[in-house]
Amino acid sequence: MRLTAIDNTTPMQRLEIEDADWEKLSAPEARRLVTLLLAARHFEERILLLDKLNLVHGPAHSSLGQEGGAAGCIAALPVDTMINGTHRAHHQCLAKAINALYDEKFDPVATRRLSENMREETRRMMHEILGLRDGWTGGRGGSMHLRRAKLGIMGTNAIVAGGLPIACGHAFAEKARQGTKMMVSFFGDGAVHQGATHEAMNLAALYRLPLLFFLENNRYAVSMSIEQSTFQTQLLTRPQAHGIPSVSVDGMNPYAVWLAARWAQEQILQHGGPAFIQADVYRFYHQSSSVPGSAFGYRTRDEENQWRQRDPWPQLKRELLARKILNQADLDAIDEATVEAVEAAYQSCVDGSGSAARIRTELWPDVATVDDDLTSDMSEFEGVTFSEIEDFAPQQLESLSFIEAMPRVVRARMQEDDSIYIFGEDVANMGGGTVGATRGLLEQYAHRVINTPITENGFCGLATGAALSGLRPIVELMYSDFFLVAGDQLLNQAGKIRHLFGGTASVPLVLRTRVPGHEGYGSQHSMDPAGVFALFPGWRIVAPSNAFDYVGLMNSALLCNDPVLVIEPQELHRIKGLVPKDCSHYIPIGKARCVAEGSDITLLATLTMVQVCKDVADRLGVSADVIDLRTLSQRDIDYDTIGASVKKTGRVAIVEQTTRGASIGAIIADEIQRRFFDYLDQPVKRVTGRWAPPVVSRALEAAALAGQADVEAAVEAMMADSGLAVSNT
Numbered sequence: 001m002r003l004t005a006i007d008n009t010t011p012m013q014r015l016e017i018e019d020a021d022w023e024k025l026s027a028p029e030a031r032r033l034v035t036l037l038l039a040a041r042h043f044e045e046r047i048l049l050l051d052k053l054n055l056v057h058g059p060a061h062s063s064l065g066q067e068g069g070a071a072g073c074i075a076a077l078p079v080d081t082m083i084n085g086t087h088r089a090h091h092q093c094l095a096k097a098i099n100a101l102y103d104e105k106f107d108p109v110a111t112r113r114l115s116e117n118m119r120e121e122t123r124r125m126m127h128e129i130l131g132l133r134d135g136w137t138g139g140r141g142g143s144m145h146l147r148r149a150k151l152g153i154m155g156t157n158a159i160v161a162g163g164l165p166i167a168c169g170h171a172f173a174e175k176a177r178q179g180t181k182m183m184v185s186f187f188g189d190g191a192v193h194q195g196a197t198h199e200a201m202n203l204a205a206l207y208r209l210p211l212l213f214f215l216e217n218n219r220y221a222v223s224m225s226i227e228q229s230t231f232q233t234q235l236l237t238r239p240q241a242h243g244i245p246s247v248s249v250d251g252m253n254p255y256a257v258w259l260a261a262r263w264a265q266e267q268i269l270q271h272g273g274p275a276f277i278q279a280d281v282y283r284f285y286h287q288s289s290s291v292p293g294s295a296f297g298y299r300t301r302d303e304e305n306q307w308r309q310r311d312p313w314p315q316l317k318r319e320l321l322a323r324k325i326l327n328q329a330d331l332d333a334i335d336e337a338t339v340e341a342v343e344a345a346y347q348s349c350v351d352g353s354g355s356a357a358r359i360r361t362e363l364w365p366d367v368a369t370v371d372d373d374l375t376s377d378m379s380e381f382e383g384v385t386f387s388e389i390e391d392f393a394p395q396q397l398e399s400l401s402f403i404e405a406m407p408r409v410v411r412a413r414m415q416e417d418d419s420i421y422i423f424g425e426d427v428a429n430m431g432g433g434t435v436g437a438t439r440g441l442l443e444q445y446a447h448r449v450i451n452t453p454i455t456e457n458g459f460c461g462l463a464t465g466a467a468l469s470g471l472r473p474i475v476e477l478m479y480s481d482f483f484l485v486a487g488d489q490l491l492n493q494a495g496k497i498r499h500l501f502g503g504t505a506s507v508p509l510v511l512r513t514r515v516p517g518h519e520g521y522g523s524q525h526s527m528d529p530a531g532v533f534a535l536f537p538g539w540r541i542v543a544p545s546n547a548f549d550y551v552g553l554m555n556s557a558l559l560c561n562d563p564v565l566v567i568e569p570q571e572l573h574r575i576k577g578l579v580p581k582d583c584s585h586y587i588p589i590g591k592a593r594c595v596a597e598g599s600d601i602t603l604l605a606t607l608t609m610v611q612v613c614k615d616v617a618d619r620l621g622v623s624a625d626v627i628d629l630r631t632l633s634q635r636d637i638d639y640d641t642i643g644a645s646v647k648k649t650g651r652v653a654i655v656e657q658t659t660r661g662a663s664i665g666a667i668i669a670d671e672i673q674r675r676f677f678d679y680l681d682q683p684v685k686r687v688t689g690r691w692a693p694p695v696v697s698r699a700l701e702a703a704a705l706a707g708q709a710d711v712e713a714a715v716e717a718m719m720a721d722s723g724l725a726v727s728n729t
Helices: 019-024 027-052 067-076 090-100 116-129 163-176 189-193 195-206 237-241 254-271 301-308 312-322 328-349 402-416 442-448 456-468 480-484 487-494 547-559 609-620 639-649 665-679 698-704 708-721
Strands: 012-014 082-085 153-156 183-188 211-217 246-250 275-280 397-401 420-424 449-451 472-477 510-515 540-542 564-569 576-580 593-596 601-605 624-628 652-655 685-687
Touching (some): 027 067, 027 090, 027 254, 027 328, 067 254, 067 275, 116 328, 153 456, 163 183, 163 211, 397 402, 420 456, 480 487, 601 639, 665 685, 685 708
Parallel strands (some): 082 183, 183 211, 652 685
8 A cells, every 4th residue: 555645736824024025015004004003902992991881782802912913904905895704803894994994195194183084984883883873884783793885894793704605705796797806804713613614715716706814813712722622723724625825924913914915915816716814813802801811711821921022013113113114203193193083982972981981872773763674675666567467468478387487587587687696506507407497597697607516504605795795696405404504694694684784785685495395305305494584584485386476476586685585396396387478577575365265264375285275175165265375474474465364254274284393374373363363253273284394205204294184174174163064075
């Protein structure tokens, strides 16, 4: 046996600053670097003071000690660079805000004052951290969720590594538009071990995205050291494994980081694809506290003192003075300007001093706005004409199966809107993906139909970021259960972003999920996702039961500025129905349809059970209102149509094929009884499958899911309780 080494040509390097490098730093560049560093430092000192006074509600993750890395990186890059980050981001965001407003004419030494725009953004960022109405996003984001898109701050994230796939999306959108902006995603050493980090690096390398991964290695994830977290403590092995060139650099030396950022920019511009910087930094205080980590026993005072001797500001100050790049008067002027801006921000939100300091009461948001901006106001639908099948003449219609309608409608919209991109596993292979949902699209739109690796969390996050940056992604999940793998990006990110950021962001994302039904795919491929997604009010949910409705609801989903879940029942794929030839009609989100009329009972049905309910009513000779709900997001359910029927029949059953635990019917039943209790002659009945998820066995699968016999039994029981007979024909 012989073992030979396998070469890895991806560079993994250490960047060390040399004396000659200082000649590359001009006085204007040095003033910019110092301004960003001092602004971040003084701002953090004020936030710690506010925290000590118990005026910061929630955590305030201080970055004191780390600000040299962020300032060095941001000062070196173009002012239109985009960034996102994680929960410890005050220093990054304030440095980015000031850099975005730092034009060539601005000179903090001459003015001894930051520009009015810089001072205003400093004030509004502090208000945001304190949860005040004049903050960047109305105080909803607080310390951990900071967004100011017009300054290139695309949103920070409280979920460790949660922002990295989203950063891929911003970079993807920029590349798709043939733009020139870079994206920088800041994260810490704790995030290195998250799967989302590796999925993001893989996608960035695969799609050659203009993305800089910036690792602030402060050596501790709360109290967990790197040595406690991983066997392989050389963190640059991670980007190397994904083919991403990387450098490590002394993050306590702001100018060394400045050089590293310029290296990364050159890598991205000249070679395409991402780059990676590991900046070794140190947070002087505990995770979210004004006391050092040694107070909790996971660090020693000696270690902390050694790192404090490498404090980035004194180091930079010594070098700039010794090399006569700037003089003491220059540094004093910049210090004065940044102190004044931060002090003005502090005074704008606090009354009193010391222990008597209080947040000014008039600055709190109006509590009546608590539910504002959960979803779009739907103004994007102004001027749209909504249609039902009866609105079309026979010659305008053609017979299409569900699966034939799927690519037809998407192609029609892609012809009109070049922001629509499709992402998913195998979507660009096999002549139309695994079921044919993209059939015929590749010939015309190959560059907009994107195969993804099996990384649901990664590509759903990428789609979320792309949507935030103006694209309209369609994400295909091969089976609906796979959304659980992408739960953070879909439910915690895409579904919450609009509200979290005070309506300043929208996520026009369409998520297509397949539900197999009686197809033998087992319990990990058969979940109806509506009940879970309904828990997150930022999502719209549509459930078409026929090809006409699929086209109309998909058109609305692609126009909507919210994330929309489109549930696709595989059992209906081959069922044909009439569809307008141009596939351009719209069905409103939030509008049910009465597909059969009667007076004895109301059957509220979804997906495959719509036709089952019609068939059962006919077979039993029951006069039934059969209502296809079509929209299942809680705030969109059509209770006007439901109420009109309940008032007429006095009895209602909610019919779903899915299992009892996954059912959305409990929510609907509760709402019906609250709204229409006086009109009910008996309790609302729910028809679902059993508790167990369906397994592969044909017999057990049939037992797990609701079917015709279950509907018949429920209808017969309800009619009998009311003394009404059924014919059983």
